[in-house]
Every structure is written in structure tokens, then in C-alpha cells.
Amino acid sequence: MSEPTRILVVDDEENVRRSLAGVLSKKGFEVEQAPNGADALKVYRQNPFDIVLCDMRMPKMDGMEFLRELGGADAAAEVILMSAYGDIELAREAVRAGAADYFSKPYKMDEVMLRISIAEQRLKLRRENIQLKQEFIQQNSFEKIIGRAESMQSMFRTVLKIAEFKSTVLISGESGTGKELLARAIHVRSPRKDRSFVAINCGAIPENLLESELFGYVRGAFTDAIRNKLGLFEEADSGTLFLDEIGELPLGLQVKLLRVLQEEEIRRVGENQPRKVDVRILAATIRDLADEVRAGRFREDLFYRLNVLSVKIPPLRDRSEDIPLLVEHFLQRCNRKLKTKVRGVDPVAMKLLMEYAWPGNVRELENQMERAVILCDGDRITPDLLTDKVSKTAPQSAAHLPAGQLSIKKTTRAMEEELIKRALAETGGNRTRAAKLLEISHRTLLYKLKDYRIDADSYAGTREGRR
Ligand SMILES: Nc1ncnc2c1ncn2[C@@H]1O[C@H](COP(=O)(O)OP(=O)(O)OP(=O)(O)O)[C@@H](O)[C@H]1O
Ligand SMILES: [Mg+2]
The missing domain is CATH 3.40.50.300 (P-loop containing nucleotide triphosphate hydrolases)
Known part of the structure; x- marks a missing residue:
């Protein structure tokens, strides 16, 4: 048998709290109570709950603040707010801030039960989703190497x-x-x-x-x-x-x-x-x-x-189908390492990530993700969080390419050569700084300069060099 759903009831009115908790325990839930947001947070942090029923207006810490403390839309629990009649606007605002649902008081027990069962369903889906993603990554990797x-x-x-x-x-x-x-x-x-x-x-x-x-x-x-x-x-x-x-x-x-x-x-x-x-x-x-x-x-x-x-x-550019998986892997890893809660990448940003040529391969993607996660205020990576190189350069240079040129190998080489030249122009031929801009090692740059027969010294008079 599965574990009973844990519910926390938070309300400063003792009779409301008691009667709700009483009915829910009888129905087989594991229930605890708290008289305000601050106390609720303490109880929650000792042993998290699946669902929280929380009053909007309370002394000490109100419903909104409690929700924010739990992480808003990123809260692991489903937070259902209870509002007094007439507070509906406030309750709607709470839903925008990440509450799962709300109902108004006085409540009908049937309605409360319905909302709880919807929350349970959603919780189950969310957990399955996380597990599926992890399983999918595992199925498509070898040791810690991801690649489908x-x-x-x-x-x-x-x-x-x-x-x-x-x-x-x-x-x-x-x-x-x-x-x-x-x-x-x-x-x-x-x-x-x-x-x-x-x-x-x-x-x-x-x-x-x-x-x-x-x-x-x-x-x-x-x-x-x-x-x-x-x-x-x-x-x-x-x-x-x-x-x-x-x-x-x-x-x-x-x-x-x-x-x-x-x-x-x-x-x-x-x-x-x-x-x-x-x-x-x-x-x-x-x-x-x-x-x-x-x-x-x-x-x-x-x-x-x-x-x-x-x-x-x-190289990564020859297996762009691996990019979404790597992105998910690095997101999860950054979230663990940086204690952030970024949940995903918006479709436009994902498209950019998939179209970029990644001269620095997986390491460059890893750095890009870490940077985006750190800069991210919400719960999704948006295109503005990607560096210009990823969000602007790729489509632009693709437009310059000769029509009819479909070889990925030739195209990426042309692009790579172009990027190296731009980096050299940008840094006045300074190889160390150009390598940094390109996110490749100094040694790799030297090798590529030789490979493309680019003379870095001939950029010495450009922009930076003249400063
Ligand atoms: N397929 C992959 N799945 C997950 N992580 C990867 C994958 N490939 C590379 N990485 C990560 O990318 C980073 C670079 O990997 P690694 O140091 O093994 O590359 P490398 O080929 O040795 O690079 P270099 O030639 O610059 O030394 C590491 O953080 C590594 O964990
Ligand atoms: Mg190495």
C-alpha cells in the first residue's frame, strides 16, 4: 500500500483548523495543523507535506508570504489557499504567484475534497514526470556520459x-x-x-x-x-x-x-x-x-x-538530438550544486541551443547552462539568458552561407573559421583572450590557427590593439 498523503492545515481560526483536520484524518490523510505561516514553515521544514491548505489572512505570516517562502510555483507541495468571501481577487493573485488552487470560506467539504484529489493527481504527475526524465537520461547514457x-x-x-x-x-x-x-x-x-x-x-x-x-x-x-x-x-x-x-x-x-x-x-x-x-x-x-x-x-x-x-x-554539432538531454542533465546538476530551482528551457531558447554549432562542444554547453541558471530569476531559461554568441551569431552567419551548401562539416568549418577571425579582430590578435572568447583552450586555438592557416599577428592593428 502506498503512503497516506500528508496534509498541513494552516489557519488562525482554531475551529476551522480543527474541523478541517478532523474530517481529513477520518478520510485517511496524515494531517498536522499550524496557526500561522511562520509556525507552518517550521513544521513543514522538519518534515515536508504533499498538500498545504492555507488561510490567506493570518497574523505573523500570511498565506502569500508563506507561499513565497515555500518557493511559489517551485514549491514541492501543492498549496491550496483558503480565502474569506470577498478576498477572491487576492486568491487569484496567489494562484498567479504559484498556488495550486484556492477556495473560499465558508467552504463545503465536498468542494475541499475535490480540490484535494485534483492536487493529488497533479502531484503524482509531477513526480512521475521527474522520474521519467531521470530514467530517460539514464537509459540514454553510459556511466555519466549522455548520448542517445x-x-x-x-x-x-x-x-x-x-x-x-x-x-x-x-x-x-x-x-x-x-x-x-x-x-x-x-x-x-x-x-x-x-x-x-x-x-x-x-x-x-x-x-x-x-x-x-x-x-x-x-x-x-x-x-x-x-x-x-x-x-x-x-x-x-x-x-x-x-x-x-x-x-x-x-x-x-x-x-x-x-x-x-x-x-x-x-x-x-x-x-x-x-x-x-x-x-x-x-x-x-x-x-x-x-x-x-x-x-x-x-x-x-x-x-x-x-x-x-x-x-x-x-562533435556535439553532429548530434544535436543529444542537446535537450544534456540541457536537462546540466539543469538538474546546476540546481543541485547551486540550490536553484530552474525547471526547464523555453522553446525559443531550446531552438537556439540546438542550432548553435558548439565549437567548445559539451563543455561549452555546460558553461552556457550554468551561466543561464545563475542569471535566471524565474523558473525557465529564456533566450535573453543565453550569450550573444548562441542567441545571435549562429542564425546570422547561417544567412551568409552560400546557397546550396548542405555539408555540415564544411559549413561548421566555415563558421568556425569566421568565429576565430572575429575573436582575433575583437582582441587585436591576442590569442589568450581570443581563446577565452571562443571558450576553447589556448592550445586548441593554436592548433586551429594552424589548421585554418590564420595569421593571428595580422590582427594586431585591429580594435583592441590600437587602444
Ligand atoms: N556526453 C556527455 N555527457 C555528460 N557530460 C559530458 C559529456 N561530454 C562531456 N561532458 C562534460 O563536459 C566537460 C568536458 O568533458 P571532458 O573534460 O571529458 O572533455 P575533453 O574531451 O577531455 O576536453 P579537452 O579536450 O578540452 O580536454 C566535463 O564537465 C564533462 O563532464
Ligand atoms: Mg580533457
């Missing part, structure tokens, strides 16, 4: 198959597509899940420190080496080592890494004795490593050794 697009679903199937083996996996995808998230998911689905997952960004550590970072060193190996230091390979022993931005690994270290992968043993810097390690390697890159090999920047033998299994995460 076929490209993502087929990636999840691949990952499930390869997770349990020790083979190296090369994960590729643009910035912000979830490469690290995927690496963690693979680890969690592997027999190594209870051992450590160690991550290192090969592009973020100076070349001269990278070797000792990876392999450790022994005392006296160099001037500062006053004690032995464990490298990340040993830290990850019997676990997983995630080599992020593997494309940035200097050529010299590529040789050493290859040897480690082949022999499964490392040498600490300053030591000749090899040590056995049992590490599963996952590597990630935003570059096309095959291209890097052709350009002579990446060793072919290491590429083949890493690329035993490969997974490519598609």
Missing part, C-alpha cells in the same frame, strides 16, 4: 566490449567532447576499477620534467633529487594511466614511452635497474594522430602501438 544519438550509442557498445581488456585505447575527439569522461568510464568498467586511475596532461608539463613525472627518479639523479620519487607509471601500477593530449608528447619521450609499452617495465631516471609495471594505458588526443605521423611530428611505431583500439567521440 546513434553515433554515441554505437560508441558505448564498442566501449563495453573493449573495457575489460588490457589493450591500449586511443580516444580522439574535439576539445570538450568528453574524452576524459570516457577514459574514466572505461576504467570503471574494467577489472581494474578498484585500483587507481592516474591522469596526466602531456601538453601541460614542461618537456624536461615530463620524464621524471612519468617514470620517477632516484635520489641523486640530478641536483634537486634529494629523495626517490615514484613516477605516474608506478602510481598507476595495476590500475589505469590516462595520457591526455598524447599528441603533445615530445619526440624524445615518444621513444621511451614506446619501449615501456613494449616491455612493460620502466626505468626511474638515474637508475639502470628496470622495474616491472602492470598498467593499462588510455590515451587521448584532439589531433588526428595519423596526420601528425604524416607530418613527422608523431612516431609511426608509437601510433600503431597506441591505436590498438580506437574510439572517436563525435
